[in-house]
Amino acid sequence: MVNRMEIDEYMKKMASSDRTPGGGSAAALSSGLGAALALMTANLSDEKDLPADLTKENRETLDGAVRELKELSEQLHQIINQDTYAFQAVLDAMDLPAGDEEEKKKKEQRLEKATKNALETPLDAAEKGLNVLRLQEPIIKWGNQDTLSDIGAGIWLAYAGIMSALITVKINLLHIHDPDYRDKMRNRCKEIEEEAKEYLDRHLEYLKRKLEK
Numbered sequence: 604m605v606n607r608m609e610i611d612e613y614m615k616k617m618a619s620s621d622r623t624p625g626g627g628s629a630a631a632l633s634s635g636l637g638a639a640l641a642l643m644t645a646n647l648s649d650e651k652d653l654p655a656d657l658t659k660e661n662r663e664t665l666d667g668a669v670r671e672l673k674e675l676s677e678q679l680h681q682i683i684n685q686d687t688y689a690f691q692a693v694l695d696a697m698d699l700p701a702g703d704e705e706e707k708k709k710k711e712q713r714l715e716k717a718t719k720n721a722l723e724t725p726l727d728a729a730e731k732g733l734n735v736l737r738l739q740e741p742i743i744k745w746g747n748q749d750t751l752s753d754i755g756a757g758i759w760l761a762y763a764g765i766m767s768a769l770i771t772v773k774i775n776l777l778h779i780h781d782p783d784y785r786d787k788m789r790n791r792c793k794e795i796e797e798e799a800k801e802y803l804d805r806h807l808e809y810l811k812r813k814l815e816k
Contacts, residue, residue, distance in 0.1 A: 617629065622690065622694060623687040623690055623691055624683070624686070624687045625686070625687075625690060625771075626725075626767055626770065626771050627682075627686035627687075627689075627690065627721075627724060627725040627728065627767075627768060627771040628682075628683045628684075628686045628687050629767060630686075630725060630728050630729070630732070630763075630764045630765075630767035630768035630771060631679045631680075631682035631683045631686060631725075631728040631731075631732075631764065631768070632679070632683050632764070633732075633760050633761070633763045633764030633767060634679050634728060634731060634732030634735050634760065634761050634764030634765060634768070635675075635676055635679035635680055635683070635764070636757070636760045636764075637732070637735050637736070637739070637757040637758065637759075637760035637761025637762075637764060638672045638675050638676040638679065638735045638738075638757070638761070639676055639757070640753050640754060640756055640757030640760065641668075641672055641735070641738070641739045641742045641746075641754060641757045642669065642672050642673065642676065643750070643753055644742050644743075644746040644747055644750045644753055644754045644757070645665070645668075645669045645672075645742050645746055647746075647747045647749075647750055648742075648745075648746045648747040649747075653745060654745055657745055661741070661745060664741050665741045665742065665745050665746075668738040668739075668740075668741045668742060669742075671734070671738050672735065672738050672739075672742075675731050675734055675735055675738070678731055679728060679731055679732070679735075679764075682724060682725075682727060682728045682731070685724050686721075686724045686725060686728070686771075689717075689720050689721040689723075689724040690721050692717040692720065692721065693714065693717045693718055693721045695717070696710065696713045696714040696716075696717045696718075697714060699713060699714075714778075715779065715780060715781070718775050718778050718779060719779065719784070721775050722771065722772045722775035722776060722779075722788065725768040725769075725771040725772050725775075726768065726769075726772045726788065726791065726792075728764065728768040729764075729765050729768035729769050729772065729792075729795050730795065732761050732762075732764040732765040732768060732799075733765055733795055733798060733799055733802075735761040735764075736758070736761045736762060736765065736799055736802040736803065736806070737802060739754065739757060739758060739761065739802075739806065740802070740805070740806065742754060743758075743806055743809055743810070744809070748813065751810060751813055751814065754810075755810050758803065758806045758807065758810075762799055762802075762803045765795065765796075765799045766796070766799070769792050769795060769796060772788060772792055773789070773792060776788055776789065
């Protein structure tokens with residue numbers, strides 16, 4: 604399993620001529636690293652590092668973000684593998700025989716189903732990456748300000764994971780015959796992209812103000 608590989612083995616396999624792991628797996632890993640860096644910032648935030656004017660409600664928001672980020676980190680870890688398996692199913696469907704009309708129809712149906720699953724997996728990664736980006740906000744504001752470079756890297760990694768996952772979704776949509784399904788998925792991709800850009804801009808503006816003091 605990919606998630607049991609050492610990082611050097613994972614990167615070598617990705618750089619090889621094998622089709623898996625690929626971009627979808629890397630996208631989930633990227634957003635997962637974004638979550639991990641946010642958690643590191645939170646874990647390095649002792650009571651003395653928290654703002655003196657932090658309200659009880661703010662603290663509850665911060666603690667809630669940490670709990671959700673832990674869950675998202677684990678889920679994104681699982682998607683690293685799921686994406687590989689989903690794409691392998693597409694490759695298996697492509698290898699099916701298509702000698703007569705019945706075989707062609709069976710192959711087309713299985714390929715359509717496998718392709719939908721292959722794009723829904725990175726779409727799930729993009730959705731989770733968007734939540735990572737959202738939950739980074741209270742940690743950026745109230746976490747240890749000496750770790751701004753780490754949370755800054757986490758912001759970019761989460762955003763890169765989202766956008767990379769959406770590319771994987773869009774390329775798979777080119778092979779889907781169902782027009783309603785294509786439109787639905789493209790609209791969702793657009794929504795995620797726009798929302799992610801809003802969070803990115805807001806996070807970076809905050810960091811810019813902090814770093815230019």
